Amino acid sequence: MTELPRLPVSGGCRDEPILKQRGQREVFCGLTGIIWLHRKMQDAFFLVIGSRTCAHLLQSAAGVMIFAEPRFGTAILEETDLAGLADAQAELDKVVDQLLARRTDIKQLFLVGSCPSEVIKLDLSRAAERMTERYAPSVRVLNFSGSGIETTFTQGEDACLASMVPVLPKTDTRQLMLVGALPDVVEEQAVSLLSEMGISPIKVLPAPRSDIDLGVGDNTVFALTQPFLGDTHAALERRGARHLPAPFPFGEEGTTAWLRAIADEFEVDAETFERVTAAPRARARKAIAQASEALNGKSIFFFPDSQLEIPLARFLTRECGMTAIEVGAPFIHKSIVGPDLDMLAQGPTLSEGQDVDLQLDRCRAARPDLTVCGLGLANPLEADGLATKWAIELVFTPVHFFEQAGDLAGLFSRPVRRADLLKLEAAE
Amino acid sequence: MKLTVWTYEGPPHVGAMRVATGMKGLHYVLHAPQGDTYADLLFTMIERRDHRPPVTYTTFQARDLGSDTADLFKQTLQDAYDRFKPEALIVGASCTAELIQDDPGGMSETMGIPIPVIPLELPSYQRKENFGADETFFQIVRTLAKPMARTKQITCNLIGPTALGFRHRDDITELTSLLSDMGISVNVVAPMGATPTDITRMGAAHFNVLMYPETAETAARWMERELGQPFTKTVPIGVGATRDFIAEVAEITGLDPYLDDSRLRLPWYSKSVDSTYLTGKRVFLFGDGTHVIAAARIARDEMGFEVVGLGCYNREMARPLRAVAKDYGIEALITDDYLEVESRIEALQPEMILGTQMERHIGKRLGIPCAVISAPVHVQDFPARYSPQMGVEGANVIFDTWVHPLVMGLEEHLLHMFRDDFEFNDAAGPSHHGGHSPKPQAAGEVAPQDAPQPEIAGTSIEVVWLADAERELKKIPFFVRGKARRNTETFASERGVGEISVDTLYEAKAHYAR
Numbered sequence: 001m002t003e004l005p006r007l008p009v010s011g012g013c014r015d016e017p018i019l020k021q022r023g024q025r026e027v028f029c030g031l032t033g034i035i036w037l038h039r040k041m042q043d044a045f046f047l048v049i050g051s052r053t054c055a056h057l058l059q060s061a062a063g064v065m066i067f068a069e070p071r072f073g074t075a076i077l078e079e080t081d082l083a084g085l086a087d088a089q090a091e092l093d094k095v096v097d098q099l100l101a102r103r104t105d106i107k108q109l110f111l112v113g114s115c116p117s118e119v120i121k122l123d124l125s126r127a128a129e130r131m132t133e134r135y136a137p138s139v140r141v142l143n144f145s146g147s148g149i150e151t152t153f154t155q156g157e158d159a160c161l162a163s164m165v166p167v168l169p170k171t172d173t174r175q176l177m178l179v180g181a182l183p184d185v186v187e188e189q190a191v192s193l194l195s196e197m198g199i200s201p202i203k204v205l206p207a208p209r210s211d212i213d214l215g216v217g218d219n220t221v222f223a224l225t226q227p228f229l230g231d232t233h234a235a236l237e238r239r240g241a242r243h244l245p246a247p248f249p250f251g252e253e254g255t256t257a258w259l260r261a262i263a264d265e266f267e268v269d270a271e272t273f274e275r276v277t278a279a280p281r282a283r284a285r286k287a288i289a290q291a292s293e294a295l296n297g298k299s300i301f302f303f304p305d306s307q308l309e310i311p312l313a314r315f316l317t318r319e320c321g322m323t324a325i326e327v328g329a330p331f332i333h334k335s336i337v338g339p340d341l342d343m344l345a346q347g348p349t350l351s352e353g354q355d356v357d358l359q360l361d362r363c364r365a366a367r368p369d370l371t372v373c374g375l376g377l378a379n380p381l382e383a384d385g386l387a388t389k390w391a392i393e394l395v396f397t398p399v400h401f402f403e404q405a406g407d408l409a410g411l412f413s414r415p416v417r418r419a420d421l422l423k424l425e426a427a428e
Numbered sequence: 429m430k431l432t433v434w435t436y437e438g439p440p441h442v443g444a445m446r447v448a449t450g451m452k453g454l455h456y457v458l459h460a461p462q463g464d465t466y467a468d469l470l471f472t473m474i475e476r477r478d479h480r481p482p483v484t485y486t487t488f489q490a491r492d493l494g495s496d497t498a499d500l501f502k503q504t505l506q507d508a509y510d511r512f513k514p515e516a517l518i519v520g521a522s523c524t525a526e527l528i529q530d531d532p533g534g535m536s537e538t539m540g541i542p543i544p545v546i547p548l549e550l551p552s553y554q555r556k557e558n559f560g561a562d563e564t565f566f567q568i569v570r571t572l573a574k575p576m577a578r579t580k581q582i583t584c585n586l587i588g589p590t591a592l593g594f595r596h597r598d599d600i601t602e603l604t605s606l607l608s609d610m611g612i613s614v615n616v617v618a619p620m621g622a623t624p625t626d627i628t629r630m631g632a633a634h635f636n637v638l639m640y641p642e643t644a645e646t647a648a649r650w651m652e653r654e655l656g657q658p659f660t661k662t663v664p665i666g667v668g669a670t671r672d673f674i675a676e677v678a679e680i681t682g683l684d685p686y687l688d689d690s691r692l693r694l695p696w697y698s699k700s701v702d703s704t705y706l707t708g709k710r711v712f713l714f715g716d717g718t719h720v721i722a723a724a725r726i727a728r729d730e731m732g733f734e735v736v737g738l739g740c741y742n743r744e745m746a747r748p749l750r751a752v753a754k755d756y757g758i759e760a761l762i763t764d765d766y767l768e769v770e771s772r773i774e775a776l777q778p779e780m781i782l783g784t785q786m787e788r789h790i791g792k793r794l795g796i797p798c799a800v801i802s803a804p805v806h807v808q809d810f811p812a813r814y815s816p817q818m819g820v821e822g823a824n825v826i827f828d829t830w831v832h833p834l835v836m837g838l839e840e841h842l843l844h845m846f847r848d849d850f851e852f853n854d855a856a857g858p859s860h861h862g863g864h865s866p867k868p869q870a871a872g873e874v875a876p877q878d879a880p881q882p883e884i885a886g887t888s889i890e891v892v893w894l895a896d897a898e899r900e901l902k903k904i905p906f907f908v909r910g911k912a913r914r915n916t917e918t919f920a921s922e923r924g925v926g927e928i929s930v931d932t933l934y935e936a937k938a939h940y941a942r
């Protein structure tokens with residue numbers, strides 16, 4: 001029989017007070033989500049309607065990916081578009097015509113709102129409806145907002161997935177839906193573990209192609225693989241689907257608890273669960289033990305970035321022996337990260353939102369052994385003598401489930417080991 | 429609306445950030461939505477700065493829209509002043525804040541902050557990054573610089589270098605020593621490294637060296653008019669241009685022209701017989717106007733190339749560039765659409781491209797050697813080593829940089845010619861120039877170099893990959909697949925396992941986890 005995760009003796013963090021500050025936020029906007037979503041959804045194009053800043057952001061964040069004929073682009077607003085709004089709709093039609101003529105392989109087009117398009121109240125949902133009619137049935141046009149005034153970093157994926165839910169066909173089939181874009185190799189591991197337990201059918205949102213049969217209805221239960229999917233969660237519930245609350249599948253413990261929540265729903269017996277998970281669990285524990293040697297007894301401080309912070313803090317404190325000083329998240333959806341908060345021992349400051357200068361003051365005063373932060377802060381903190389782990393990598397790299405548990409610990413231990421390895425000061 | 433994937437320039441407020449980050453003691457308060465802070469990482473990552481750019485953003489969100497954003501701006505400005513205590517502030521709006529019309533300049537005026545607060549008008553929907561830098565520097569100079577007595581000795585200001593500038597750091601060093609050889613010392617370098625206080629004493633210099641017209645020409649013209657300081661028109665990139673620059677400085681100052689060329693190697697290297705094969709190489713040039721104009725002269729007159737095409741992405745430099753192109757008997761390409769650049773390159777079929785990082789990728793795709801001569805550039809073009817473009821050492825650096833990919837290109841060509849020889853084969857893989865990628869394999873076929881090889885004869889046993897493990901292996905990104913294969917095989921053979929299953933693959937992965 002698999003032991004259930006032990007709750008911390010001091011009690012979990014679910015009801016702990018949350019420090020809420022507002023001020024300058026050092027975060028990405030939701031447009032950034034496009035960079036991994038377009039890899040995942042192979043017949044989709046993401047067209048941002050925004051300014052040169054938006055295009056420049058995507059280019060800076062996508063790095064070398066920009067040179068690989070990506071399936072995203074920006075329709076840059078010009079002076080003339082700002083003058084009269086009717087004009088802007090016509091202009092948009094022209095850009096989309098041009099785009100779809102060049103890329104005939106595109107089956108789903110997302111019109112992505114930005115700060116400028118939201119501020120001038122350019123109605124992208126009407127544009128999407130109009131275009132869906134115009135290009136039916138070969139292309140479906142949807143819209144969502146990735147603007148910085150509304151979304152932070154990974155919330156862009158949430159907004160995108162939530163925009164797809166209302167147009168999913170209805171199905172009465174009893175089914176499991178896994179929600180969240182994961183690297184293919186990780187997604188296949190999850191599906192294969194659940195299939196071995198006899199659970200089927202298993203569907204994934206987002207699907208790699210729009211022609212894949214994917215429906216939703218009253219008999220759908222869904223499990224989130226990512227903590228930032230609040231709106232998608234709500235949209236699925238509106239379609240009658242039911243959420244299976246669970247800790248997120250990071251580390252051996254998180255993955256086991258996540259699988260167990262699903263197994264319980266599908267009445268998988270303990271023996272089957274044990275047979276399927278025993279070997280990979282043992283591997284994960286071993287890999288974590290090796291990779292986390294450098295982390296044991298070290299302290300960690302999270303700046304807000306992706307909403308992955310709480311589940312990751314849970315993994316690092318419980319399975320790698322770290323102490324959390326502050327766990328900052330851009331937003332905390334208690335109904336979604338509740339199970340992780342239950343398992344996180346009391347002690348760290350939980351903070352939501354940010355005033356970056358004040359948070360930097362707290363971080364410098366605490367002098368953590370490792371600071372998880374964005375690329376705008378990492379080098380300046382390193383120059384202050386603080387070891388950092390830049391957070392964006394945690395979104396792009398395969399880190400979920402058993403087989404990646406060692407890699408996940410490794411991402412955090414590498415900067416700590418490097419700090420020990422370099423003997424630069426001694427050479428002077 | 430204009431469909432865009434790649435942009436050569438960022439929005440104008442990024443230009444203002446380049447000025448602010450280059451300077452010290454200046455702080456920029458930018459009215460901008462949450463998310464615009466992405467630009468910080470250009471400075472901390474690409475330029476590897478060890479401090480945050482001196483920029484405070486209001487980062488307003490949807491719920492702040494309305495009159496709230498104006499209060500938010502004032503509060504942010506006050507907080508930034510209290511925290512950073514700068515010598516001067518610049519304030520402005522990014523593209524979104526421009527739409528909500530809060531007027532940062534007007535608001536800051538009413539607040540009684542006891543240092544100069546300089547408002548910036550940067551039209552985000554018309555202009556771009558270089559304009560932003562030029563305009564910001566101009567506004568700072570116009571506000572702070574005053575007429576004053578000239579220094580006793582002949583001094584000059586170096587103007588134009590900014591943060592995120594292509595080789596600006598080392599160009600300053602090179603020019604400073606070049607001028608010092610003539611007995612001229614540098615009064616102020618700006619914006620890079622200057623404080624607002626330094627800007628106030630720019631008027632003491634006898635003349636200005638305009639290093640980069642893109643980022644300082646407006647300021648140079650203003651100082652010529654208001655402070656009576658002439659400025660240099662030649663940008664000293666290349667041997668000929670450096671000599672002309674020295675002559676120009678001599679004329680402005682009345683000093684004797686002097687250039688210490690004892691370490692100048694480009695002319696001899698270019699003459700030596702090894703360089704004969706460079707003759708008439710057809711090159712295409714693209715970048716910012718200044719670097720392209722300089723590169724064209726070097727290419728034709730100092731390297732013996734044939735310039736078959738040239739162009740720039742910043743229309744501010746369109747006129748001088750068109751004039752240069754005429755001299756070369758070609759038509760200049762003025763565009764910020766990389767697809768146009770790519771199709772022009774395809775049409776011209778040059779043997780070499782000199783451009784930005786975008787042209788480097790175009791070159792890669794088309795299999796044409798390429799060297800980088802202009803921003804925008806990625807992290808590798810902010811090198812640790814000394815590598816100016818200007819002056820004597822700049823000429824040496826340029827010779828090496830341009831010839832290097834061509835020599836490599838020759839190697840590539842030889843390899844290609846002898847490809848069918850028994851010692852070479854397709855599976856040997858491409859060099860970093862691409863264009864000769866290994867042929868895609870039919871499904872199920874195992875590439876020769878991918879085949880399991882029992883490496884340590886005697887101690888190892890033959891291991892066999894089961895079909896599903898082989899498929900699983902294919903899912904691993906190609907650049908680590910080889911390592912994963914080796915590790916798994918070593919792991920299996922050490923344990924006497926003859927068959928590799930998916931489980932073995934992951935057992936091995938767990939074993940080697942770090």
